[in-house]
Amino acid sequence: MADGALLMAGELILGAGASGPLLRLTEPVSFWGGVDEETGRIIDGHHPQFGVCLAGTALLMGAARGSSSSSSTLLECVRQGTAPAMLLLTERDTILAVGVAAAWEIYGRGPSVVLLPRPPDAQNGERLRVDQQGRVYAARQS
């Protein structure tokens, strides 16, 4: 049915149900200095995904990197509507989660933050959905 295929059970730390196309970061990115708040694009010239837009994606992150100002950058991305739809974390990254927590406090909206035991088995661009219990689905037919 419309739920699609259950990929895995994660832990929903913040936010609500959400969906977006999967984007795997091939290397960690620092939001501060690395992501443009106005467009949501990666502007770090050292990053292999330079120019890729993070807005509205189901962003799969490994380890965080770089500046501790990234919470603020993410909060500003939420204000400008350029934030990812959800952060799928395989590492316990506090800096981005705090930006999200502040966004929900100040604006009542923001990405959902899901802690995953491992990366989901899905293709880049495949539409993922997370529910209130932290279960991650692919939109494809099972």
Place this chain on the structure above:
Amino acid sequence: MIRLSDDETGMLAGARGPAAALSMRVILAAARIQGAERLLPIESAHVDSCLYHGPSSLDFARALLSGGGRVRVPTTLNVGGLDRSRPDLFAGPASHGEAARQLMDCYVELGCQPTFTCAPYQLPGRPAPGTDVAWAESNAIVFGNSMIGLRTNRYGDLIDICAAITGRVPHAGLHIRENRAGRALFTVEQDALSHVDADLLPALLGHHVGRRTGTLIPVLDGLQAVPVTEDWGKAFGAAAASSGGVAMFHIVGATPEAPDLATATQGKIPALSERVSGADLMAAHRQLTTGTPADRLGGVSIGTPHLSAEQLGRLAAQLAGRRVRVPTYATTSRSVIASDPAAVQVVEAAGVTIIRDTCTYFQASFMSPDGVVMTNSAKWAYYAPAKLGCSVILASQTDCVASAVSGEITLTSHHG
């Protein structure tokens, strides 16, 4: 499940006002991410949230102020968006400058001290080794943990002020001794040390180690012949925290929790063990240098992180009686400036602009370089190309000064 004390439960319920309750909710979100079972009292905080990132920065600070927010522990402030003593130097949009100034004021109003420096470890009265603190600013975090022996996680914007208001952080990560063990061993080959200028060694080594170590705490061995001063540790840490997520490092025989390798690793076998060669350091130098010696010199930037008193004195000695021919900036804190007025006078007489309260690579606020910029900072070299749209040459302070004075890129020392 997170167990809260009566005081913490009260804060969450609003007993200390809406701002403390909001702050507790943010702290608890972080605690859930980290899997913490309880919170931990802190003795002080260093807050980075006073740097303006857009209207959302003010929205958040004003929500705390209107909720009766007030810091509960001694709290210093990181850099803001402009030099409050020299508003004339701010070249960004006036509305942006005004918002940046208002944000800095908001954090002073929340009870923070107007220190406005990215190097709180250079302020008088820094915390004692072993103290639990909540420090933000990546270079300060790595310095505090590694060079002083403070206990702090990588606190960032927003959670820093929430920790200061509640006096609490999640009991997790680097606050717990077992998590402070070195897990990635980097053995520096002795001939690598002769491949690079001694002045640039910590920056290049930091950049390399930051890229290689991932989430593991690095231990450096083989540096027994290198004088690891506080300025050395500062340059290394700032580089490693820019190219990677490094929050702590050990240097065998030099840093407080690494009298020997076994102590640094807490007796565990490293998960990663690598040698660092001269070729690795030269590769780091190439990665941090986007300009070429044939380029036109557009400016020079020294002091990222903020110059220490020793570094300011050295800069003054190098500049005495000379005059720079390109826009040259030296960044430091009010505290360091006040400690050595004679050095400040010499540096300014040479035509160098001293910037306080802030940093020069924030989006064209100070520098709009017409040409390549030289710096001795790996952190500046890492971020400026994206932030300012300029090319960068990473060079020793001696070469940066010589170039500023001649007006042309001058690379005299060994640059691989």
